[in-house]
Structures are given as C-alpha cells and as structure tokens.
Amino acid sequence: xxxxxxxxxxxxxxxxxxxxxxxxxxxxxxxxxxxxxxxxxxxxxxxxxxxxxxxxxxxxxxxxxxxxxxxxxxxxxxxxxxxxxxxxxxxxxxxxxxxxxxxxxxxxxxxxxxxxxxxxxxxxxxxxxxxxxxxxxxxxxxxxxxxxxxxxxxxxxxxxxxxxxxxxxxxxxxxxxxxxxxxxxxxxxxxxxxxxxxxxxxxxxxxxxxxxxxxxxxxxxxxxxxxxxxxxxxxxxxxxxxxxxxxxxxxxxxxxxxxxxxxxxxxxxx
Numbered sequence: 001x002x003x004x005x006x007x008x009x010x011x012x013x014x015x016x017x018x019x020x021x022x023x024x025x026x027x028x029x030x031x032x033x034x035x036x037x038x039x040x041x042x043x044x045x046x047x048x049x050x051x052x053x054x055x056x057x058x059x060x061x062x063x064x065x066x067x068x069x070x071x072x073x074x075x076x077x078x079x080x081x082x083x084x085x086x087x088x089x090x091x092x093x094x095x096x097x098x099x100x101x102x103x104x105x106x107x108x109x110x111x112x113x114x115x116x117x118x119x120x121x122x123x124x125x126x127x128x129x130x131x132x133x134x135x136x137x138x139x140x141x142x143x144x145x146x147x148x149x150x151x152x153x154x155x156x157x158x159x160x161x162x163x164x165x166x167x168x169x170x171x172x173x174x175x176x177x178x179x180x181x182x183x184x185x186x187x188x189x190x191x192x193x194x195x196x197x198x199x200x201x202x203x204x205x206x207x208x209x210x211x212x213x214x215x216x217x218x219x220x221x222x223x224x225x226x227x228x229x230x231x232x233x234x235x236x237x238x239x240x241x242x243x244x245x246x247x248x249x250x251x252x253x254x255x256x257x258x259x260x261x262x263x264x265x266x267x268x269x270x
Contacts, residue, residue: 024061027239028101028120028150029053029207030091033178035154040093042152044101047086049211052239053264055086060103060148068161070097070154078253097158098178099199103148104168108254112136125251143257145169150264153178163216164195168199169242169261174227177263183270187229189222192259196226200242204230207237232267239264 031043045053047058059082067075080089093099108128112123114136121132132139145168157176164170174187188199204218220228222242232238241262249257 023113024048024050024057025052025239025241026103026146026148027053027264028060028148029104029237029264030101030150030152030266032150033150035152040154041090042093044089044091044150045086046089046103049085052205052207053237054208054210056248057085059083059085060089062089064103064105065089066104067091067103068100068102070095070099070158072160072163075099091152092156095151096155098151098153098161098176098259100161101150101152105144105146106168107144108141109144109258110139110141112139113210114138117119124143139253141254143251143254144259145257146260148262151177164191164194168193169197169244170194171263173238177265180232180265181269181270182232182235182267185229185231187227188240189226190228191226192244193248196224197222197242198224198226200244202228202230202240202242204232205241206234206241207239235267235269237264237266 026048028044028046035042046054047055048058048060049056062077062082063079065077067077069075075091078090078092081087090102103126107122107124110128112119112132114133118125123131147168147170157178162173164172169192172189172191174189180186190200190202200222202220202222205215209215218230220230222228239262241260243260245256245258247256249255
C-alpha cells in the first residue's frame with residue numbers, strides 16, 4: 001500500500017510534469033497490446049523516469065489508474081504493487097475488444113512572493129486558500145490537466161472504451177491503436193475539450209532511450225481537423241506526447257491552463 005506522504009509527492013510530481021517534460025516522463029507499458037485465448041491477462045508497468053521505459057525515478061500512484069473495459073464500464077486493477085521506482089498491476093481481459101488504461105492528474109500550480117522570496121506551491125483547489133499565506137504577493141495560479149494512457153485489445157478492436165471525455169487533451173484512433181506496424185503510416189486525431197486540436201506539435205519517441213545518445217523523436221503538427229500521421233522508424237514501444245496551454249482554466253483564481261497528453265503504443269514488425 002502507498003503511504004500518504006508518497007501519494008502526495010507523486011501528485012506534486014505529476015502536476016509539475018508539463019514544466020519538466022524534457023527531464024521526466026510518465027508512462028505505462030503493458031506486457032502485450034494484443035491478446036487472445038480463453039482467459040487472457042496483461043501486466044502493466046507504470047513509472048516516471050528520465051529514460052523510456054526504464055524505471056529510474058518514481059512510481060505512478062495506482063489510485064489514479066482507471067481501466068475502461070470494451071463495454072464502457074470500469075474494470076479492476078488487480079495484483080497491484082508499488083515499489084521504489086515503479087508500480088505494477090494486472091488487468092484481467094474478461095471481455096472481447098479494446099481496453100483503455102489511463103492515469104489522469106489535475107490540480108493547481110502557484111507561484112508568489114513572500115518576504116522577498118519567490119515561492120512555489122502545488123496542490124488541489126480545496127487546499128489553495130488555506131495554504132497560500134495571507135501576506136503573499138504577485139500570486140500567479142495555473143491549472144494543470146495531465147493524461148497518460150495505453151491500450152490493449154482482446155481479439156478484435158472496439159471503440160466504446162475510447163469515447164472521449166471532452167476534457168483536456170485526448171487521442172482518438174483513425175488507425176487502430178493496437179494495429180500498428182512498421183511501413184504502415186498511422187493516423188490519429190488529437191482533441192482539446194472534445195474538439196479538434198489544430199496546430200499542436202506531437203512527438204513520438206521510441207523506447208530504450210537509455211541506450212541511445214539522442215531522443216530521436218519524430219515530430220509532426222496536427223492539421224485543422226486535429227489529425228496527424230506518423231511513420232515508424234522501427235518496431236517497438238513508442239511514447240506519443242503533446243501539450244497545450246490556454247486561458248480556459250475551470251478553477252478560480254487560475255488564469256491559465258496547462259494540458260499534456262501521453263500514450264504508449266506498440267509498433268510491430270511488418
């Protein structure tokens with residue numbers, strides 16, 4: 001079981017990820033993205049690390065994992081374990097179709113001046129008023145919404161679990177998430193609050209960065225319809241990510257909103 005202090009530190013880290021995206025990346029990696037058989041399971045690793053997908057920094061808090069089954073209902077996180085550098089859990093794929101496994105973090109980030117010193121604070125809206133000192137000056141608050149996902153299909157792909165929530169950045173398949181192969185361009189659509197996210201940079205980075213001298217990321221930009229296409233340099237697990245910033249914060253006194261999205265997708269040999 002994760003101790004309260006660890007949960008708090010994981011939340012703080014998650015809220016700060018968009019500010020340090022080049023250093024730390026949150027990810028989930030399933031043991032397989034396509035399964036079949038009478039009683040299939042997958043095991044998922046979840047961590048925050050410098051190197052993809054090598055756990056070297058912090059585990060992901062499992063109380064924030066939400067698994068959506070092919071029928072749209074919530075499935076259970078099973079056999080959960082959180083260690084020093086990563087969390088591990090199982091998903092029992094009792095239904096045919098595509099499962100969405102997601103971690104969603106939201107909260108506030110604030111900076112202010114107190115007694116001549118610059119201070120920073122991270123937390124939720126409920127604690128903002130009581131934790132910011134009365135004498136704080138130049139208070140600047142922003143809202144943060146971070147979504148990290150991966151997908152697993154039992155049998156044939158399905159779409160019910162992939163229905164967008166309409167909040168923050170979300171990814172929709174034009175090409176099926178669990179049907180990707182080298183030599184076959186893949187097309188996806190990025191949404192912002194349920195509408196096409198135009199003109200956003202999307203990066204794809206293959207795993208095993210620990211063993212490369214460069215990230216070797218593939219960068220593309222979404223069109224007016226929010227769609228973009230990727231050509232995969234080689235087979236393997238890829239981390240897809242995008243971020244945005246606007247003035248549509250839903251919580252006062254936040255004046256801006258920072259959003260990020262990341263997904264782990266598997267690309268197979270042709």
